[in-house]
Amino acid sequence: MDDVMTITFLGTGTSQGIPVIGSDHPVCLSKDPKDQRLRVSVMISWSGYNYVIDCGPDFRQQMLRNPIPKLDGILFTHEHADHTAGIDDIRPFFFRQGDIPIYGHERVINSLIKRFDYIFADGNRYPGAPAVKVTPVVNGYTIPLGNLEVIPIQAFHNRLQVFGYRFGDFAYLTDVKRVDDGEVNKIKGVKALVINALRMEPHHSHFNLEEALEFANKVGAEKTYLTHISHLLGFHEEVEKKLPKNVFLAYDNLQLKI
Numbered sequence: 001m002d003d004v005m006t007i008t009f010l011g012t013g014t015s016q017g018i019p020v021i022g023s024d025h026p027v028c029l030s031k032d033p034k035d036q037r038l039r040v041s042v043m044i045s046w047s048g049y050n051y052v053i054d055c056g057p058d059f060r061q062q063m064l065r066n067p068i069p070k071l072d073g074i075l076f077t078h079e080h081a082d083h084t085a086g087i088d089d090i091r092p093f094f095f096r097q098g099d100i101p102i103y104g105h106e107r108v109i110n111s112l113i114k115r116f117d118y119i120f121a122d123g124n125r126y127p128g129a130p131a132v133k134v135t136p137v138v139n140g141y142t143i144p145l146g147n148l149e150v151i152p153i154q155a156f157h158n159r160l161q162v163f164g165y166r167f168g169d170f171a172y173l174t175d176v177k178r179v180d181d182g183e184v185n186k187i188k189g190v191k192a193l194v195i196n197a198l199r200m201e202p203h204h205s206h207f208n209l210e211e212a213l214e215f216a217n218k219v220g221a222e223k224t225y226l227t228h229i230s231h232l233l234g235f236h237e238e239v240e241k242k243l244p245k246n247v248f249l250a251y252d253n254l255q256l257k258i
């Protein structure tokens with residue numbers, strides 16, 4: 001692929017976002033814009049295509065901050081609300097473009113059907129409800145998106161299966177606690193890797209900082225960016241200073257060119 005790929009971090013926060021509602025934790029009170037994090041999501045743009053990974057409750061605000069003329073599709077990592085709850089806000093794209101393509105594990109699609117039944121209804125549709133075109137993601141099968149074959153990467157969020165995705169020289173994984181070696185091999189050689197790093201203390205379903213750094217080392221990407229960050233990780237500026245030289249904390253609206 002000769003085209004430049006632009007990665008936009010739409011959100012880099014954990015499930016409650018930062019600041020947490022009503023919190024007086026110093027990170028939640030920080031005036032540094034890099035300490036303010038919407039729910040986690042990323043946009044990948046190349047050759048006129050725009051795809052987003054996940055569609056959390058901040059999707060509307062994220063699309064207003066980072067306007068795009070069209071949305072070519074949404075890839076879901078898993079069904080948790082911080083990754084899916086904004087799906088109703090695809091409506092403006094739907095009105096202009098028609099059915100919006102979505103991609104995810106069959107279990108994730110079934111969860112969306114249950115929670116957003118009106119989006120998937122065949123008959124007797126509410127006028128104004130958005131509609132989607134579903135493509136199930138199966139591990140071991142690439143997903144043709146534009147001129148790219150996107151590779152699903154299977155990982156585990158405690159016991160819940162989640163998908164990360166490799167787009168050419170870019171790989172994005174979040175809400176990960178375990179990745180088997182066979183899957184790690186699928187992301188070797190990327191120029192930029194994104195991986196979740198929740199906080200300093202261990203957590204049952206997320207990498208903490210130490211585990212994320214170990215994983216970054218194992219993959220050996222030229223640059224690694226950490227995301228899905230809790231206020232408990234600390235101030236952006238202070239944590240960033242302590243990281244190895246090819247590892248960075250992502251922040252909202254950061255753009256990478258690959």
Ligand SMILES: [Zn+2]
Pocket residue numbers: 014015040080082083175228
């Ligand atoms: Zn999450």
